[in-house]
Amino acid sequence: xxxxxxxxxxxxxxxxxxxxxxxxxxxxxxxxxxxxxxxxxxxxxxxxxxxxxxxxxxxxxxxxxxxxxxxxxxxxxxxxxxxxxxxxxxxxxxxxxxxxxxxxxxxxxxxxxxxxxxxxxxxxxxxxxxxxxxxxxxxxxxxxxxxxxxxxxxxxxxxxxxxxxxxxxxxxxxxxxxxxxxxxxxxxxxxxxxxxxxxxxxxxxxxxxxxxxxxxxxxxxxxxxxxxxxxxxxxxxxxxxxxxxxxxxxxxxxxxxxxxxxxxxxxxxxxxxxxxxxxxxxxxxxxxxxxxxxxxxxxxxxxxxxxxxxxxxxxxxxxxxxxxxxxxxxxxxxxxxxxxxxxxxxxxxxxxxxxxxxxxxxxxxxxxxxxxxxxxxxxxxxxxxxxxxxxxxxxxxxxxxxxxxxxxxxxxxxxxxxxxxxxxxxxxxxxxxxxxxxxxxxxxxxxxxxxxxxxxxxxxxxxxxxxxxxxxxxxxxxxxxxxxxxxxxxxxxxxxxxxxxxxxxxxxxxxxxxxxxxxxxxxxxxxxxxxxxxxxxxxxxxxxxxxxxxxxxxxxxxxxxxxxxxxxxxxxxxxxxxxxxxxxxxxxxxxxxxxxxxxxxxxxxxxxxxxxxxxxxxxxxxxxxxxxxxxxxxxxxxxxxxxxxxxxxxxxxxxxxxxxxxxxxxxxxxxxxxxx
Amino acid sequence: xxxxxxxxxxxxxxxxxxxxxxxxxxxxxxxxxxxxxxxxxxxxxxxxxxxxxxxxxxxxxxxxxxxxxxxxxxxxxxxxxxxx
Ligand SMILES: Nc1nc2c(ncn2[C@@H]2O[C@H](COP(=O)(O)OP(=O)(O)OP(=O)(O)O)[C@@H](O)[C@H]2O)c(=O)[nH]1
Ligand SMILES: [Mg+2]
Numbered sequence: 001x002x003x004x005x006x007x008x009x010x011x012x013x014x015x016x017x018x019x020x021x022x023x024x025x026x027x028x029x030x031x032x033x034x035x036x037x038x039x040x041x042x043x044x045x046x047x048x049x050x051x052x053x054x055x056x057x058x059x060x061x062x063x064x065x066x067x068x069x070x071x072x073x074x075x076x077x078x079x080x081x082x083x084x085x086x087x088x089x090x091x092x093x094x095x096x097x098x099x100x101x102x103x104x105x106x107x108x109x110x111x112x113x114x115x116x117x118x119x120x121x122x123x124x125x126x127x128x129x130x131x132x133x134x135x136x137x138x139x140x141x142x143x144x145x146x147x148x149x150x151x152x153x154x155x156x157x158x159x160x161x162x163x164x165x166x167x168x169x170x171x172x173x174x175x176x177x178x179x180x181x182x183x184x185x186x187x188x189x190x191x192x193x194x195x196x197x198x199x200x201x202x203x204x205x206x207x208x209x210x211x212x213x214x215x216x217x218x219x220x221x222x223x224x225x226x227x228x229x230x231x232x233x234x235x236x237x238x239x240x241x242x243x244x245x246x247x248x249x250x251x252x253x254x255x256x257x258x259x260x261x262x263x264x265x266x267x268x269x270x271x272x273x274x275x276x277x278x279x280x281x282x283x284x285x286x287x288x289x290x291x292x293x294x295x296x297x298x299x300x301x302x303x304x305x306x307x308x309x310x311x312x313x314x315x316x317x318x319x320x321x322x323x324x325x326x327x328x329x330x331x332x333x334x335x336x337x338x339x340x341x342x343x344x345x346x347x348x349x350x351x352x353x354x355x356x357x358x359x360x361x362x363x364x365x366x367x368x369x370x371x372x373x374x375x376x377x378x379x380x381x382x383x384x385x386x387x388x389x390x391x392x393x394x395x396x397x398x399x400x401x402x403x404x405x406x407x408x409x410x411x412x413x414x415x416x417x418x419x420x421x422x423x424x425x426x427x428x429x430x431x432x433x434x435x436x437x438x439x440x441x442x443x444x445x446x447x448x449x450x451x452x453x454x455x456x457x458x459x460x461x462x463x464x465x466x467x468x469x470x471x472x473x474x475x476x477x478x479x480x481x482x483x484x485x486x487x488x489x490x491x492x493x494x495x496x497x498x499x500x501x502x503x504x505x506x507x508x509x510x511x512x513x514x515x516x517x518x519x520x521x522x523x524x525x526x527x528x529x530x531x532x533x534x535x536x537x538x539x540x541x542x543x544x545x546x547x548x549x550x551x552x553x554x555x556x557x558x559x560x561x562x563x564x565x566x567x568x569x570x571x572x573x574x575x576x577x578x579x580x581x582x583x584x585x586x587x588x589x590x591x592x593x594x595x596x597x598x599x600x601x602x603x604x605x606x607x608x609x610x611x612x613x614x615x616x617x618x619x620x621x622x623x624x625x626x627x628x629x630x631x632x633x634x635x636x637x638x639x640x641x642x643x644x645x646x647x648x649x650x651x652x653x654x655x656x657x658x659x660x661x662x663x664x665x666x667x668x669x670x671x672x673x674x675x676x
Numbered sequence: 677x678x679x680x681x682x683x684x685x686x687x688x689x690x691x692x693x694x695x696x697x698x699x700x701x702x703x704x705x706x707x708x709x710x711x712x713x714x715x716x717x718x719x720x721x722x723x724x725x726x727x728x729x730x731x732x733x734x735x736x737x738x739x740x741x742x743x744x745x746x747x748x749x750x751x752x753x754x755x756x757x758x759x760x
Binding site: 080081083085115116117118119122123199225228229232233236237240250251252253257258261262265266267270359360362363366372396473474475476477478480 | 696698699700701702703704705706707708709711719720721724725726727729731733734735736737738739740741744
């Protein structure tokens with residue numbers, strides 16, 4: 001549902017006054033945190049490596065005060081050194097070497113991570129050799145002000161560039177801003193000339209137009225590997241020498257982190273904790289949100305009734321009550337679930353647990369042919385497939401990356417939430433099993449599990465056929481645990497909640513009005529409904545409408561999976577956006593009714609009776625059939641678009657869409673037959 | 677005594693001797709700040725031949741698969757052997 005901020009790809013014509021400042025640093029060093037602080041942006045920040053996978057620009061907040069020079073910060077993916085090992089690192093290296101023509105660099109900000117100062121400084125030394133005449137250094141995560149003034153001076157002398165220790169979590173904006181604007185390299189040394197040795201494999205992660213760049217020296221074979229290893233090795237040794245000369249002892253990880261890891265990474269306990277955490281999250285979404293949702297639903301209904309009572313009978317009233325309140329309003333009531341989901345995910349991401357989860361699940365993932373790096377994109381997929389698909393850029397092997405991308409839309413994203421909750425809450429009987437588990441919450445968890453499990457199975461099939469290969473190597477750093485900030489989690493939750501409302505107020509609203517139009521017109525002639533009750537004429541009118549006719553047209557296709565024409569129409573429109581299923585059902589059921597006292601959609605669904613057979617339309621079998629359809633099918637145009645963008649063609653999105661549709665239809669068919 | 681990294685048990689420590697066999701792994705370890713000769717400690721092994729977590733120095737923790745750990749040669753010093 002939420003989209004990555006769309007990159008403005010038009011190159012900036014180098015205006016004299018606009019200067020760009022790229023942020024270079026290790027993954028997880030806090031680049032995006034600093035970027036958000038200085039630009040007021042809202043880039044995603046998490047306590048694990050590989051969050052940022054594309055460049056993004058933002059103007060410094062203080063540009064408005066001092067307009068002599070406008071600065072724009074560029075947030076980049078993290079790198080360990082100048083030898084890219086995946087596409088996201090390639091973006092940073094290419095940008096840094098000014099290979100991207102759209103930037104006008106004045107300075108390069110190197111962000112060191114005090115928690116990992118030795119490798120940070122090693123990376124920085126490599127960067128200084130190339131762009132030393134432009135660099136300034138900020139040391140982040142110096143939370144306890146351990147870097148002394150003397151040490152800072154010493155570093156400046158040795159490196160020849162200004163150094164500022166900060167903690168981005170609690171920083172003085174003025175100081176950092178001033179530092180960035182005024183400080184310059186001391187240029188005592190002649191830095192910034194050396195060429196960069198690189199292997200052909202690494203070069204393949206850079207844009208092909210750049211391989212001829214004069215600073216790049218592509219060395220094939222063993223020689224190349226040696227040259228690269230030598231380069232990194234030298235920088236690291238140099239870094240240790242410099243750090244040994246400082247008074248400040250290097251950062252020491254708190255003993256607590258290790259103690260937690262003893263439990264969390266424990267061979268047996270670790271797996272239990274893994275399941276418990278995820279179960280708790282999904283259970284919380286389901287049960288905490290229930291009462292709040294009931295309340296919001298009441299408010300929406302009552303407001304609808306109240307406004308409706310002032311409107312004259314007719315088409316306009318129907319538009320307001322049936323399209324707006326029953327349609328869009330039906331979607332909006334799921335706001336609490338969305339906000340709780342993102343609140344909890346944010347807490348989990350900040351804590352540093354996600355990399356541990358990748359550790360725990362690696363055995364399973366690698367069985368299905370995926371490396372540890374695939375876990376993180378999958379994890380993002382629980383929020384939305386789009387950032388997940390982009391995050392797959394961190395996977396070095398192209399085949400493994402494609403297998404991940406093609407299965408990612410099977411992971412249950414937040415757009416499926418409303419449908420799951422609507423149907424489970426309405427049709428799955430609620431009772432307690434094994435003393436603590438609620439059947440509805442369990443069903444909910446099961447659907448999440450089902451999607452993820454199927455993603456792994458398809459990945460395995462792909463890895464055995466079209467994208468043959470074993471899992472790539474797995475080497476991840478496990479960052480220090482951090483106490484999650486409630487404020488940051490609330491902010492994230494609020495932001496996603498707002499995006500959700502925005503989507504409801506724009507796309508969903510527009511399409512809901514369209515659905516209403518198509519299900520209200522054309523009007524039946526008066527003779528046809530003469531002498532019928534209001535109820536009968538309303539339902540004849542609905543069947544006569546454009547959508548009604550369409551619904552009857554597709555009925556033969558959806559009948560085998562236990563659905564009537566109204567659900568069929570809901571499924572059809574949900575290919576525009578999954579939430580539309582809920583709004584379309586709301587509108588269709590509201591139009592077919594003439595009750596003065598309007599009741600919630602859930603009550604209407606339970607009550608509906610098939611006019612031919614006299615049986616209930618919705619039973620457990622139908623509900624599960626719809627649910628399975630939603631677990632497996634790719635009903636999201638934005639996902640198709642991003643698939644095309646990330647794979648450079650329509651082939652992958654088309655194949656993905658098709659296999660998921662086949663899965664969806666097939667499983668719905670089987671489930672319906674089994675249950676009815 | 678010379679062993680591969682995969683043979684160490686949780687809690688054991690050893691000095692890295694040679695990890696140049698697999699270039700990708702070699703670069704990655706260097707990037708994390710791990711140098712030949714450094715002391716490295718096993719924190720935990722995931723079950724069923726899953727990955728192994730290591731601690732390096734005071735500030736770095738990382739994990740790799742057993743398969744990769746087999747390609748890394750380590751040396752356990754005599755006195756470290758006695759006091760695990
Ligand atoms: N202790 C501490 N943590 C910080 C500080 N600044 C940022 N963090 C945390 O470090 C983690 C990583 O922050 P990000 O901003 O996502 O890091 P990044 O450099 O953008 O990472 P990638 O996008 O993966 O390259 C988050 O959990 C932040 O909350 C700091 O000054 N001190
Ligand atoms: Mg980032």
